[in-house]
Amino acid sequence: MSQESPLFQKARAEVLAFHRFFEEWYDAATADSVDFARCDRTFGQSFHMIPPTGRLFNRAETIELIRANRATYRGDFTIEITDISAGFETADTIVLTYVEAQWRAGKHSRRQASALFTASSSAPNGVEWQHLHETWLQMPDN
Incomplete structure (x- = not known):
């Protein structure tokens, strides 16, 4: 299992891109320019x-x-994604783990995430x- 596999590269790119989507969708200054249909193309039916x-x-x-x-x-x-790594991987399925740090209106939090992806030519x-399963590493500051 190589972290440089094509499936890893696609899943890593998706994690980074989808979190940029969240930053733009959640910001009043940029939300109008975001294509929300991306969510329909991003999530599997189950x-x-x-x-x-x-x-x-x-x-x-x-x-x-x-x-x-x-x-x-x-x-x-804002969101910062770090420590992306591959876990289980087959030809068309991969589990990634990563750390997501968020700053929301002056409050900072961090969460550990594990995400299961499958290959799909129609998905971003x-x-x-x-x-997707997330757990607190640091709850939002008070």
Whole structure:
């Protein structure tokens, strides 16, 4: 299993690009220029997400959550992704782990994420998100 495999490169590019999407979608100054249809093309039909709160979201609930947070911030939301690495990998499936640091309106948090991707020629960057699980490394500052 090489971190330089084509599937790893696609999944890594997707993690970085999708978090840039969030920064733009959540910022009032840029939200109008964002193509929200990307979410439909990004998540597999059976996608599930478990955020650090522990609640289980299905695909439709995840998309609605993202849609509802449109233009929530005014230049005070950023994300930094670090420590991307591959875990399990086959010819068309890969698990990545990464650390996501967020700054939201002056509050800082960090979470460890693991994400399952499958190859898909119709998805952005050639992979679909199938499952995402996040846990707190640092809860938001008070």
